[in-house]
Amino acid sequence: MEPPVGSFVMDGHTFIRPEKAVKSMRDMPLWEKSEAYKELMTFILMTNEVVRGKSLSSEIQISDKIKRLTALLDRLFEIVKECPPINQPQRFGNKAFKNWYEIVKSRSASLLEEALSSEVHLAIPEISVYFEESFGNSTRIDYGTGHEASFIMFLCCLNKIGYFDNCDKTAIVCSVFYRYLELVRTLQQTYKMEPAGSHGVWSLDDFQFVPFIWGSSQLLGHSIIEPHKFLDEEILAKYGKDFMFLSCIEYIKCVKTGPFAEHSNQLWGISAVPSWVKINQGLIKMYTKEVIGKFPVVQHMLFGSLLSVQPAATPFKSIF
Incomplete structure (x- = not known):
């Protein structure tokens, strides 16, 4: 029987640096039947x-662990101030993002040691x-749902x-x-980042997806x-x-112009749709x-000991 999510025991476990494993379309079934897919x-x-x-704004418990993680993200906001946009001919993909990313990458271990408890x-x-x-990607200076998935995988690992x-x-x-x-x-x-792998008007959003899932759950049963x-x-x-769902709509309206039905047709x-x-x-x-x-998204995903590409004992099956 597989242990439930959140019950992992660290004693004696060997951690490994995650690597890519889905290298062609033929590998997609490997991902879809993997432990990582099920965990995510x-x-x-x-x-x-x-x-x-x-x-x-609900009254929810904010533990010290949560405070330390949000403080970690606050530190990354501060690094933005260290790396202001540079003047450059092209409108998109400001190269100062590369500086921001390199600083974050060089400090990530120490930042995480500070944010996470010693155990x-x-x-x-x-x-x-x-x-x-x-x-985001520091070479292409873009951001998309694959980067969003990486952060969710980070939280999933924790x-x-x-x-x-x-x-x-x-x-x-x-x-x-x-x-x-x-x-x-x-x-x-x-940094005027480009959308990574955007489908244009027919995508849900240029950059994000999961906040629409969790955001729609927040609105379940809302009386107004x-x-x-x-x-x-x-x-x-x-x-x-x-x-969160409404926050995403507000953000889209701030960064895009013209009729909503034209630039965000899916939304x-x-x-x-009649119900949340x-x-x-x-x-x-x-x-x-x-x-x-x-x-195109999964080829960039990384697999280690916590999110393994090995087959799950019982592959994930959606309840919907």
């Missing part, structure tokens, strides 16, 4: 459930790789080694991940914000800071098909 999706569904009906420091050589890959307590689960999303979302938005705007209202300016003004179509339950379930299906079901 189980973690996403677990957190999807714990944030159900809870706003970002999990042995895992840092492995989990630091997921952390470093969470903020959960697997037992770093989080049960009382931390809601704050993983509402505090740590949301702070990460604010950080990568700052990086996107400061029905799906057809999430584009309403009054709703966004009143509730945009309370719900505009979602507003016609159907939206939430549909987004989970879409994520497995259009993000982690696509080779």
